[in-house]
Amino acid sequence: MKSGKKGRSPRKSKNTHVTRSGKSIKLNQSLNQKMKARKSAKATRKAERLASLPKGRVKRFLHHFEPKRMYKYWFSRDGGIMALKILGIGLAVGFLLVLGLFAYFRKDLPNLRDISGNNFGGSVRYYDRTGETLLWEDYDAIKRIPVEDDNINQYMKDATVAIEDKDFFKHGGFDVRGILRAGINNVVGGSSTQGGSTITQQLVKLTQNWTKDRSYTRKAKELILSVELERTYSKDEILAGYLNTAPYGNVQYGVEAATRDYFQKSAKELTLDEAAFLAAIPKSPSFYSPYGAYYKANEKESREALIGRQHYVLNLMHEQGKISTKERDAAKKVDILAKIKEPQAKFAGIKAPWFVLAAKKQLELERGVDSVKVGGWSVTTTLDLDKQKIAEEQVANGLPQIQAQGGDTAAFAAEDVTTGQMVALVGGVDFNNKEFGQFNYANQPLPPGSSFKPYDYASLIEHSDNVGAGSVLYDTQAPITGWPCTNKANPKQGGNCLWDYDFRYPGPLTLRYALGGSRNVPAVKAMLAVGIDKTIATAEKLGLKSGYKCFEDEENTVEGPCYGSAAIGDGAFLHLDEHVHGYSSLARNGLNLPQTYILKITNASDKVISEWKPSKGTQAIRPDAAYIVSDMLKDPNASYFPAGRKPHRFNGWKFAMKTGTTNDGKDGWMMGFSAKYAAGVWVGYHTRQRVMSGTMENMTQPIWQGWMNAAHQNEPVKEQPKPAGVKSAPAYIVRSHVGIGSVEPSPSTDLVPSWYKAPNQSSVNQVIDKVSNKIATSCTPERAKDKVTGGSANQFSVDPFVGGAASNSSDKDDVHKCDDVKPTVALNITTTSNGYNLSVNVGQGTHPISSDRFKGTVNYILDGRNIKSVNINGPGNGQAAFSYSPDFSGTKKIYAEIIDSVLYDSTSQQGSLTSKAKESSFSVSATEVGVNKYTFAWSTGGTGLITVFDSDGAICSKSANSSGCDGEFIVNPFVGIYAKDSTGKKVTVPSP
Secondary structure: OHHHHHHOOOOOOOOEEEOOOOOEEEOOOOHHHHHHHHHHHHHHHHHHHHHOOOOOHHHHHHHOOOHHHHHHHHOOHHHHHHHHHHHHHHHHHHHHHHHHHHHHHHOOOOOOOOOOOHHHOEOEEEEOOOOOOEEEEEOOOOEEOOOOHHHOOHHHHHHHHHHHOOOOOOOOOOOHHHHHHHHHHHHOOOOOOOOOOOHHHHHHHHHOOOOOOOOHHHHHHHHHHHHHHHHHOOHHHHHHHHHOOOEOOOOEEOHHHHHHHHHOOOHHHOOHHHHHHHHOOOOOHHHHOOOOHHHHHOHHHHHHHHHHHHHHHHHHHHHOOOOOHHHHHHHHHOOHHHHOOOOOOOOOOOOOHHHHHHHHHHHHHHHOHHHHHHEOEEEEEOOOHHHHHHHHHHHHHHHHHHHHOOOOEEEEEEEEOOOOEEEEEEOOOOOOOOOOOOOOHHHOOEOOHHHHHHHHHHHHHHOOOOOOOOOEEEEOOOOEOOEOOOOOOOHHHOOOOOOOOOOOOOEEEEHHHHHHOOOHHHHHHHHHHHOHHHHHHHHHHHOOOOOOEEEOOOOOOOEEOOOHHHHHOOOEEEOHHHHHHHHHHHHOOOEEOOOEOEEEEEEOOOOEEEEOOOOOOEEOOOHHHHHHHHHHHOOOOOOOOOOOOOOOEEOOEEOEEEEEEOOOOOEEEEEEEOOOEEEEEEEEOOOOOOOOOOOOHHHHHHHHHHHHHHHOOOOOOOOOOOOOOOEEEEOOOOOOOOOOOOOOOOOOEEEEOOOOOOOOOOOOEEEEEOOOOEEOOOOOOHHHEEEEEOOOHHHHEOOOOOOHHHOOOOOEOOOOOOOOOOOEEEEEEEEOOOOEEEEEEEEOOOOOOOOOOOOEEEEEEEOOEEEEEEEEOOOEEEEEEEEEOOOOEEEEEEEEEEEOOOOOEEEOOOEEEEEEOOOOOOOEEEEEEEOOEEEEEEOOOOOOEEEEEEOOEEEEEEEOOOOEOOOOEEOOOOOOOEEEOOOOOEEEOOOO
16 A cells, blocks of 8 residues: 555645645744744845845945836835935934034023113113213114013004014914025025014024124024023013114114104104004115115105005005004005104203213223113213303303403313212313314313422422422522523523513522412422422322323324423323312322212113222322422412402312413413312313413403302311321521512421421521512611521522522622612602692612512602502603592692612602692492402592402502403402592492
8 A cells, every 4th residue: 555655745844834825834933933034034135135236335325226226126125114214314313413503502692581682782871960860862873762562552563573574473483484485595596685584583683783694603593592582581572672672774773762763752652654664664774764874865766665665564464454454545645754853963952061971981991982882871970960050151151251362162170079070071162063062172182381380399299308388499590401591581582591471580489489479490390300200100190090291293193201391281281180180189188089970880771880989099199298289279378369369268168279371372271179179170272273362360260260169159168187297397488579469478387298307497587688588788778678587598498400509598688789879759740620740750770770570669658648659660751640639638748759670769859739629539339240250330539549358458459530440359258348549538338
């Protein structure tokens, strides 16, 4: 039965199954076996596929992209798997790349905690010291006034959204379609670069000042910040931020500033047509703004474009359902351009303009010009409006006198001594003058003339151990550094000596009287004794922050070395406001506090950026030196100012004062201080190219004294504290007349510093000759003799240019000789209907009749009383003539007396005058013409000379035949004023 085995089916494998078709299927008994089988099959397929492909992965990958194979592979199972792998890797890499880019850009991005636009800036507002009065709103490069959301009209919000970003309230910070549209346009080369920016993105650009940066890097940063902005703030807040920062042409940023300028109203009051007009501008402010230069140059084209865009905004608002058809059509009919107002002038409405600009200058120096241009600050200045008003009034009142003497402008500055804060400043006479009105003479370089001299003496005392107020410098004609003095003629006649303003040399002077008399020679010697550079450095330490500079060219552009003339303010330059500060430091006993025009700065969020705080200051010079110079400046007896015009005392206050006149007569100064305020005034011609006539004091004193008196009117009196080390010591006694109004002799003791080393002293009684200032002899006339006690000038001398031989109080009188011939005088009397005409014939003796120091004088002596004194210049007949109306009844004796230049005198023979004259009868009235300023007039009936007096002495005098005194006179208080004529008749002057 072997043949039966042949028909049996094959035996089945344990792991296989044969189908009806005869195909074997491998069976897996477990999941693990199945996985192994798949792996084995996959490996087999891969081996078979790789066997038919090139070697190398890159070559195999590219092999699949050959046209004849590409379709078959990529639509096969293996190709699909490969495509999915590539897509997955791409997505993963893309995600990581985005994360990396975000991290890369995010580390350099600002924190957008504030979308108000305050960092974007705006105007700078300047206020007075109270913070309540707005002085000026300086828009400079940016005019911006932030407002709250509810202060912006809804029309403005709707118009802005309609034209700028209609999906603003839908997107999350950026518009994908807009970005793609802009990107495609830029790639394919559209007519212009498109941004595709939303309002949120624009706000980011504006607040970060990215408007000019069109790079893709900036765009990435912008997108990131936009998303953060949307997460942090509401849509209303973002829209308000944008409306507060958007550009609306010219310097207008933000809708409030734009509305105020274009329509002179607030953003809350905008109408539909106005809102659409404003919304049309930010697209291209320089093109659409009616204030822009392009608009004005192409007005027809720009008008049409602007109206067209405004109408386009209205159409969009209508399409988006924000306004009705009726509203749209009505708005289009409005002539919007007729409603546009003219732009305001930069300085429109400014108060205290020069002070504000000085504050701005300080702001720029301290905070940087760029920061000030960005702005957005409120600046509380140190300005005292009351003191400023007084300053402006005094300058205005003084202008006619300045113009009468050839000038046309003035400047004034005042500082609070106790703080260093400026309280008033006037930089000119008319800020609106187109030629020079905005030039601030108060902080421009000017030569100070003699007003610099206090620094000379302060430096001398500070840097010496043997100098006090009573030390001697010789005011004599002799060589000193810079002046060879080989030709002693007047400088106008070719002389090369250093001269004083009055062309006199009074001889040895104390520092007190040299400063009070404003003598040039001692001041120059003081500077040279210490050193020019050291003296200038002392002045700069006291407060001349911008320096005391000399120049080598007429344009003052090339700095050069200073010479001795700088001691008297000639050829060197400083600033008035800093000069006031230097004087203020003297008033503080040498302490230099920081000078400031600014009290506080706050930003638009009212956050304090900086605030003035009291400073300990810097001790520029020792207190003793500053106090002694201050005391010298306060001394009315040492001052050359005439009686009745000395401004050194007011209501118990003591004022230090110094004048200044440049040698070329182009600048006039008056500087000074009390324990409360320091102030200074400058007068001149606006180009400084015109010489002024007359005395500078007639221009400067009314302004300076007027302000000082008014500023101290209601202030409690304060004294400058005297340093403990300052003491008194014997001083040289000045007996020769120094200035017009100086009072001699000078004190026998004077102030010295604590480090002062006294010279050998003498208390010998001597009789000196007033003319030679030497020991009197038997030949010295009695009128020239003066009994004195004290040492010689040389004993107190600190003059490096004069040695022991210069002593003028140990040598004997060498002017008068016993055989000198005296002058002669004869009296001429002629009877008239009203009285007599009197004159004299004068003959000269050995010496001239008159000199600069002692004028020739004729006195008419009636019955032992001097009824008339007349100065004459030389001999001659008919001299000193005048008409005399007797004020007595009966007959009286009269004679004439002549006194010559060296104080020789002689008398004429006596004559007789007879009269039945009535008693003198006259009245005097006063008229107030300003604050404590008066004029005096009188009636007929007076005799000879009428003199008006107050408690301090004579105020003014004039012939009884005139109508009154010439000029205006300061009297304070107006109490006990009276007048007398030559007969002694006294009348009371009633208060006006």
